[in-house]
Amino acid sequence: MNGDGAVDVAIVGAGIVGLATARAIMLERPDLEIAVVDKEPEVGRHQSGHNSGVIHAGLYYKPGSLKARLTLEGRAELIDYCVERGIAHEVCGKVVVATVPDELPALDVLAERSAANGVSATRLVGAALREYEPHVAGLAGLHVPSTGIIDYPGVCDALADDIRSKGHDLRLGSCVTGIVEERDGVVVATSTGPVRARVLVNCAGLQSDRIAKLTDGVGTDVRIMPFRGEYYELKADRRDLVRNLIYPVPDPAFPFLGVHYTRMIDGGVEAGPNAVPALAREGYRWRTVDLGDLAEIGGSRSTWVLARKYWKTQLGEFYRSASKRAFVSALQRLVPDVTPSDLVRSGAGVRAQAISPDGVLLDDFAFHETARQVHVLNAPSPAATACLPIGRLVASKAVERVG
Numbered sequence: 128m129n130g131d132g133a134v135d136v137a138i139v140g141a142g143i144v145g146l147a148t149a150r151a152i153m154l155e156r157p158d159l160e161i162a163v164v165d166k167e168p169e170v171g172r173h174q175s176g177h178n179s180g181v182i183h184a185g186l187y188y189k190p191g192s193l194k195a196r197l198t199l200e201g202r203a204e205l206i207d208y209c210v211e212r213g214i215a216h217e218v219c220g221k222v223v224v225a226t227v228p229d230e231l232p233a234l235d236v237l238a239e240r241s242a243a244n245g246v247s248a249t250r251l252v253g254a255a256l257r258e259y260e261p262h263v264a265g266l267a268g269l270h271v272p273s274t275g276i277i278d279y280p281g282v283c284d285a286l287a288d289d290i291r292s293k294g295h296d297l298r299l300g301s302c303v304t305g306i307v308e309e310r311d312g313v314v315v316a317t318s319t320g321p322v323r324a325r326v327l328v329n330c331a332g333l334q335s336d337r338i339a340k341l342t343d344g345v346g347t348d349v350r351i352m353p354f355r356g357e358y359y360e361l362k363a364d365r366r367d368l369v370r371n372l373i374y375p376v377p378d379p380a381f382p383f384l385g386v387h388y389t390r391m392i393d394g395g396v397e398a399g400p401n402a403v404p405a406l407a408r409e410g411y412r413w414r415t416v417d418l419g420d421l422a423e424i425g426g427s428r429s430t431w432v433l434a435r436k437y438w439k440t441q442l443g444e445f446y447r448s449a450s451k452r453a454f455v456s457a458l459q460r461l462v463p464d465v466t467p468s469d470l471v472r473s474g475a476g477v478r479a480q481a482i483s484p485d486g487v488l489l490d491d492f493a494f495h496e497t498a499r500q501v502h503v504l505n506a507p508s509p510a511a512t513a514c515l516p517i518g519r520l521v522a523s524k525a526v527e528r529v530g
């Protein structure tokens with residue numbers, strides 16, 4: 128704390144992006160005082176602790192985009208950080224599989240994109256594909272050796288230790304309820320008392336649009352649409368159906384759709400996630416409904432524009448959510464030997480997907496800035512992989528404002 132009890136930078140959100148931002152500020156400006164404020168009693172309680180645990184290689188993203196650049200950088204830095212801090216991870220590789228002739232051109236496009244992004248990938252067909260993944264059914268696959276698996280909650284804990292070890296304030300169980308921007312700083316109202324800071328950084332994930340709108344005059348129309356992703360898990364005696372990670376060819380309109388198999392760092396094999404609009408921003412089960420969230424989702428024009436555009440896709444996702452058989456049949460396209468009795472329900476995560484007023488899903492990482500505030504408005508997958516360079520980017524914006 129500074130002499131007057133204020134800090135230089137207050138960060139809302141102790142998910143992986145907020146924590147990585149704090150670490151980056153510590154490295155760039157060790158003289159600055161930081162407070163990281165989170166409403167939950169532990170770090171990484173939302174997206175950062177409910178994800179697929181994959182270190183993405185960076186093949187899918189538009190060349191030149193922040194996602195493409197920061198994922199490539201972030202993957203390498205994250206692996207170094209894991210080695211340095213003894214965090215469980217493994218670079219095991221993955222395969223993207225075309226199961227019908229219609230998907231082969233898209234697999235070729237993906238191979239080109241991968242090359243444009245500097246990610247090495249090899250086409251596998253016939254026996255070579257089956258040698259890599261013996262139970263997979265596919266006409267061709269794209270093998271990406273640099274993909275990995277990781278313990279993201281372990282990364283969050285290590286980042287939190289870095290912050291605490293330098294004496295910064297990691298204020299958990301403290302909900303941000305108001306923000307007032309003044310000429311020389313920001314007053315952040317929280318459930319455990321106010322925090323004064325010269326600069327505020329918003330890394331609130333599923334709540335980031337709401338945090339942005341707490342300040343009068345923060346001109347952003349971007350809204351967060353929560354998509355729940357549900358997982359099944361292979362029973363222990365059927366884990367040998369999957370050696371590493373098996374993905375379908377993505378739909379360019381919805382790159383995060385398409386259930387896949389992921390070997391987890393704890394030895395389990397997860398199948399999923401699907402993507403259904405969630406009835407609460409932090410709704411990990413069907414029956415979790417937040418009437419405020421629901422009214423906001425239903426009352427927003429962008430929801431209806433999105434629903435009109437993609438109603439068929441969404442119906443399919445709802446069906447797969449309600450019917451295990453439908454979910455399994457999507458999985459059987461990749462591994463025909465899997466049966467409903469091989470799978471048990473596992474956890475779920477909720478993605479914070481930013482959407483523009485005209486119903487367009489924001490593709491790239493997105494920020495909004497004022498004189499004293501930096502808001503991270505869109506940090507969907509692969510932001511966990513890219514957390515260290517995203518943190519550095521946000522830190523540089525914050526430090527510039529501290530002066």
Ligand SMILES: Cc1cc2nc3c(=O)[nH]c(=O)nc-3n(C[C@H](O)[C@H](O)[C@H](O)COP(=O)(O)OP(=O)(O)OC[C@H]3O[C@@H](n4cnc5c(N)ncnc54)[C@H](O)[C@@H]3O)c2cc1C
Nearest residue numbers: 140142143144166174175178179181303332476507510512
């Ligand atoms: C199902 C799923 C699978 C995914 N798989 C992968 C993957 O395999 N690899 C990958 O790289 N990425 C993956 N992602 C994406 C990745 O998990 C996220 O991009 C990343 O975790 C975002 O981190 P964050 O810090 O921005 O958000 P979060 O982790 O959600 O953190 C936001 C924090 O803000 C806090 N907060 C919110 N409101 C307030 C308030 N008012 N006051 C105080 N605190 C507040 C919350 O409590 C929370 O701790 C996946 C995401 C999901 C949901």
